[in-house]
Amino acid sequence: MSEEIPVVSEQEIAQPILEFIRLELLGPGDTIDMHDDLLSGELLDSLGVLRLSTFVEERFRIRIQPTDFVVENFQNVEVLSRFVLRAVGARNGALVDAGD
Amino acid sequence: MTMLLHRMIEEAADRRPEATAIRCDEESLSYEALARQAHGLAHLLLETGLERRDRVAVLLNKSLEVPVSFYGVLAAGGTLVPIDPRSPADRVAQILRATQATHLVSETKKDKLVEAALAGCPDIGHVIGVEAESDQAYRNHSWDAVAALASDRPPEVPITDLDPSYILHTSGSTGVPKLILHTHRSAMSFVDWAVAEYSLTAEDRLSNHSSHHTCFATFDYYASAAVGATTVILTPSVLMMPASLSTRIEEEGISVWYSVPAALIQLSLRGNLETRNLDSLRWILFAGETFPDKHLRQLMDQIPSARFSHVYGSTEVNVCSYYHLPEDGDFVVPLPIGRPCANATVEVVDEDLQSVSRGGVGEFLVRGSTVMSGYWGEPERNRVVLVRRPTAGDLEEIYFRTGDRGRVLEDGNLTFVARADLQVKVRGHRVELGEVETALLSLESVEEAAAFTVPDGEGSSSLRAAVVTTVPAESRSKEIQAALKGKLPMHAVPTSIAVLDRLPRTATGKVDRRALQTHLETEDAPRHE
Numbered sequence: 001m002s003e004e005i006p007v008v009s010e011q012e013i014a015q016p017i018l019e020f021i022r023l024e025l026l027g028p029g030d031t032i033d034m035h036d037d038l039l040s041g042e043l044l045d046s047l048g049v050l051r052l053s054t055f056v057e058e059r060f061r062i063r064i065q066p067t068d069f070v071v072e073n074f075q076n077v078e079v080l081s082r083f084v085l086r087a088v089g090a091r092n093g094a095l096v097d098a099g100d
Numbered sequence: 101m102t103m104l105l106h107r108m109i110e111e112a113a114d115r116r117p118e119a120t121a122i123r124c125d126e127e128s129l130s131y132e133a134l135a136r137q138a139h140g141l142a143h144l145l146l147e148t149g150l151e152r153r154d155r156v157a158v159l160l161n162k163s164l165e166v167p168v169s170f171y172g173v174l175a176a177g178g179t180l181v182p183i184d185p186r187s188p189a190d191r192v193a194q195i196l197r198a199t200q201a202t203h204l205v206s207e208t209k210k211d212k213l214v215e216a217a218l219a220g221c222p223d224i225g226h227v228i229g230v231e232a233e234s235d236q237a238y239r240n241h242s243w244d245a246v247a248a249l250a251s252d253r254p255p256e257v258p259i260t261d262l263d264p265s266y267i268l269h270t271s272g273s274t275g276v277p278k279l280i281l282h283t284h285r286s287a288m289s290f291v292d293w294a295v296a297e298y299s300l301t302a303e304d305r306l307s308n309h310s311s312h313h314t315c316f317a318t319f320d321y322y323a324s325a326a327v328g329a330t331t332v333i334l335t336p337s338v339l340m341m342p343a344s345l346s347t348r349i350e351e352e353g354i355s356v357w358y359s360v361p362a363a364l365i366q367l368s369l370r371g372n373l374e375t376r377n378l379d380s381l382r383w384i385l386f387a388g389e390t391f392p393d394k395h396l397r398q399l400m401d402q403i404p405s406a407r408f409s410h411v412y413g414s415t416e417v418n419v420c421s422y423y424h425l426p427e428d429g430d431f432v433v434p435l436p437i438g439r440p441c442a443n444a445t446v447e448v449v450d451e452d453l454q455s456v457s458r459g460g461v462g463e464f465l466v467r468g469s470t471v472m473s474g475y476w477g478e479p480e481r482n483r484v485v486l487v488r489r490p491t492a493g494d495l496e497e498i499y500f501r502t503g504d505r506g507r508v509l510e511d512g513n514l515t516f517v518a519r520a521d522l523q524v525k526v527r528g529h530r531v532e533l534g535e536v537e538t539a540l541l542s543l544e545s546v547e548e549a550a551a552f553t554v555p556d557g558e559g560s561s562s563l564r565a566a567v568v569t570t571v572p573a574e575s576r577s578k579e580i581q582a583a584l585k586g587k588l589p590m591h592a593v594p595t596s597i598a599v600l601d602r603l604p605r606t607a608t609g610k611v612d613r614r615a616l617q618t619h620l621e622t623e624d625a626p627r628h629e
Contacts, residue, residue, distance in 0.1 A: 041161060041186065041336030042209070049340050050602045066370035071337050071344040 008088065013060065014081040020055050021077070034078045039071060049074065056080070062087040103261035104284050105291075105322055106174035109135045110254060112328035119302065121325070122167050123352060124333040129164050131328065132252075134171065140250035141172025141228070144241060145203060147249075148226045150178050152257065153264055155201040157181040157224075158312070159192060159210055162335050165229065165243070166312045167321055169205045172246075174284075177257040178203070180266035182313040184607050189216035191277070195269055196221045198279060198477055204238075206230050261285040267476055268315060268415050279476035280415050287318060289469035290418035293441050294323040297422065298356060298383050298409070304329040305352060305380070309339065309359040314608045315415040319358050319385075339363070346371035346378070353380040357406075360609035361391035365548070368399040381406040387413065388610050390534070392541040392548075393433045400429045412437035412516065416485075417500055418470040420444040421514055434538065436513035437506070444468030446514060447499070448507055453487060461507045461517055465489075465499040472500070524553050526563045529591040536565065536594065539587040543580060545571045548603050551594060552613040554620070565594035566616050568602055 014034060021032050025048045038044055044052065053064055053074075062084065073083040102108060109121065109131055117132035129137070145156060156173040158180060160166050173180040181199050183192055192213065196204070200223045206214050208231045215236075218224055224238050232240045261284045269277040294300065306324045308331050310316035324331040332352045338344045346367060349357075357364075364386060367373070384399075384406045391410070400408060407427065413419035423438025425431045440446045448462040449455055456462040465487070474482040485503075488496040505523075506516045518534040525531070533551040540549035548568040553561035567580065577597040584593045604615035 037337070039337035039340050045186070046340050047602055047604050054601050067343055067372050069341045069343050069370055070347075071341050074341060075337065 008085070010078075010081045010085055013084045013088075014077050016059060017052070017056065017077050017080060017084075020059075021052065024055075025051065032077070034081075035076050038074055038076055038080070056084055060084050060088055062091055103288055104174070104259055105265055105287055105325075106138065106171045106254070108291075108322065108325040109138065109171050112325060116302065116328055119328055120330045121328075122164055122331050122333065123305075124162065124164050125335055127164055129167070134167060135254075136250040136252060137168045137246065138171035138175055139252070139254050140246045140248070141168060141205070142176035142255050143249040143251065144228065144246055145173065145176040145178060145226075146255050146257070148203065148239070148241070150176050150203060152177040152259070153179055154203070155179045155181050155199040155267065156203040156205060157183055157192075157196055157199070157201040159183045159185060159187075159204060159206040159214065160229075160312065161185045161207065161209065162308070162312070162333050163207070164333075165205075165207065166333070167331070168246075170312075170321060173205070174259075174265060175254045175257075177259045177263070179264040179281075182266065182268065182317075184269070184311055184313045185210070186311075186607060189213055192217035193220050195277060195279070196224060198277075199267055202226070203228065259284070261288065264473070268313060270415060278478075278481075281473045281476050282418075283473055286418065286470050286472060287322060289443050290318060291322045291326050293419070293443050293470070294319055295326050297441070298323075298385075300324070300327045300329060300356065302328040304355045306331050307349070307354045307357045307359070308333045309357070309363055310609070311607045315413075315418060316358055316360075316387075316608060318418065342366045342370040343372045346373055346376045349378055349381070350376050355380050356383045356385070357381060358385040358387075358411075360388040361386050361395070362389065362548070362603075362605060362609045362611075364391070364399055365395045368395055368402060369547070373402045378403050379405040383407055383409060385409045385411050387411045387419070388608060390538065390541070391435065393431075393435070395547075396425075396431075396435070397429060400425070410435050410437060412514070413470075414502060414504075416472045417444070417466045417468070417502070420466045420468060420470065421446055423513060434515060436509060436515045438513050440514070441468070441470075443470060448514075453489065453499075456507075458508055459510070461505055463520060464502040464504050464506055464514070466502060467497055467499045471498070524561060524563070526553065526561055526591055529589075531563060531592045536563070536584075536588065536592055539584055539592075540565060540567055540580070540597075542587065543583050545569045546580065548611075550603050550611040550613060550616055552616055554617055563592070563594045564596055564598070564617075564620065566598045566600050566603060566620065569599055 113131040113135040118130050120128050121131045121134040122129040156178040158169045203226045204224050205228045207229050211230050214230050226239050228241045229243050265282050265284045265287050268280045306320050308320035320331055338348045381403055408425040410423040411419045412421045421437050421440050423436045445467045447465045449465050450462050485501045487499050491497050503520045505518050505520055509515050518532045522533040536551035537549045540546050546567050547570050551565045556562035580597050604612040606612045
């Protein structure tokens with residue numbers, strides 16, 4: 001993880017991501033936590049992963065580069081949050097309005 | 101040379117027992133291990149009452165257990181019914197009931213789905229691979245029980261090449277799946293052709309991109325086994341992440357690839373290919389959809405080591421024609437589907453099944469040893485699609501009606517025009533959806549395109565389209581519409597064009613028009629706060 005002053009915490013990033021997945025992407029009765037495999041094909045399909053990445057880009061105002069679409073960044077909500085935190089930090093170090 | 105699918109792994113295990121048959125993430129199976137485990141499953145199936153031709157359904161995520169199940173069922177003389185692992189319970193139940201399957205092979209991860217699906221399937225007596233505390237209306241058998249029966253020796257059961265091998269189901273567009281029955285012979289005929297045409301050897305490493313229930317997997321698994329090559333199963337995690345997929349191709353040294361174009365387009369656009377060495381790739385086969393030529397040319401530049409082959413067919417006929425792209429990349433557009441395979445005849449006929457004059461557009465009829473036996477349990481449909489035509493000696497030959505329309509080009513190559521059922525009526529005009537998509541794809545900014553119709557509420561249909569563009573925000577629907585007006589008649593210009601991040605796709609990777617229709621209808625609905 002980057003050593004820059006964190007602009008938001010991993011937890012603050014993870015919560016809205018989990019909420020988005022629960023509300024928008026999961027089937028009825030499915031549950032999700034920080035360590036569930038997002039790429040197993042069980043929870044999300046490829047369109048679901050795309051919608052998730054679009055949500056993350058809009059919500060956290062970052063741009064995910066093609067080279068960042070790797071398993072290591074998307075395997076679960078924990079690593080995704082860590083990746084977003086790094087991307088937010090790299091963007092400008094400014095405060096992110098995570099509440100809008 | 102064997103005429104039975106499962107004998108191929110036995111022969112490969114005799115020749116080179118230690119050779120790797122299957123790779124899946126970090127795991128491997130040698131031919132010897134694959135044969136032993138498959139025989140274990142075959143013995144278990146027979147001990148639990150399986151009889152020749154009985155149906156055994158396989159509901160598994162991608163894993164080493166998939167090929168073990170395939171060969172185990174076949175070695176027991178059963179008919180394999182691979183089911184899309186993403187199917188909802190009612191769909192699984194529908195397939196189990198329709199095929200009257202007696203056994204189901206699955207995994208503990210799918211326990212809830214299995215339980216829900218089996219609630220209404222009294223024919224299933226045995227479930228293998230799902231750990232459960234107690235038996236239900238059916239008996240449970242663990243994978244450990246299969247391993248305990250592992251053996252070098254296959255069970256001795258009578259099987260001929262005309263016995264059924266598998267029933268594949270189509271996914272998606274209509275509510276009811278078509279169940280397509282093949283024999284050992286129809287599958288082996290395809291395998292023999294593929295081995296010869298692509299000069300497959302034991303050194304090859306074939307990708308498995310598609311799910312095990314698709315006809316693509318027939319090539320990935322069986323053509324590989326025929327020569328004792330390795331099949332590399334690509335799991336959803338790498339398939340969803342193109343930059344990870346390209347790393348996997350490089351690390352695994354994949355030499356032969358077969359998929360729909362969509363997977364290759366993602367690889368080309370987002371696979372970070374300039375930093376990878378993919379020289380191991382020597383053949384790239386694609387089928388199922390149009391490959392937009394700008395993406396195809398780019399991919400050919402990115403992977404200069406590979407020859408590219410456009411293959412044509414369907415689950416009903418395997419592959420029946422092929423077109424190897426010229427090595428210099430100088431191919432014609434639209435890309436031909438080439439010449440009939442050595443084991444197939446393709447004819448172009450009119451509505452009365454009479455041959456059309458050379459160059460005329462008609463429906464493709466296919467005759468050959470790779471054609472299916474028929475749709476399971478659908479005598480009426482079989483009478484319509486498996487047509488008999490007279491030949492010399494007062495005999496008849498059986499042809500499959502593909503529902504695809506095309507023609508023969510001057511150089512003898514076949515070219516595809518459209519699906520007969522993708523011809524729609526819009527306010528009284530006949531529109532080929534394929535033509536609308538081709539026009540959209542010819543625009544610089546359009547990466548992927550799908551055209552479809554939705555009811556217009558006035559008894560007719562309204563033409564719509566969805567696109568993925570390279571220029572995100574600027575590329576507005578209205579601009580694309582304006583550009584199309586120079587290319588298509590007014591009635592063939594979609595009334596609205598949605599710009600999406602990605603098109604929804606079916607399990608094989610084809611555009612899922614039904615999902616698009618539903619998705620965009622929802623988008624149109626007023627949002628309730």
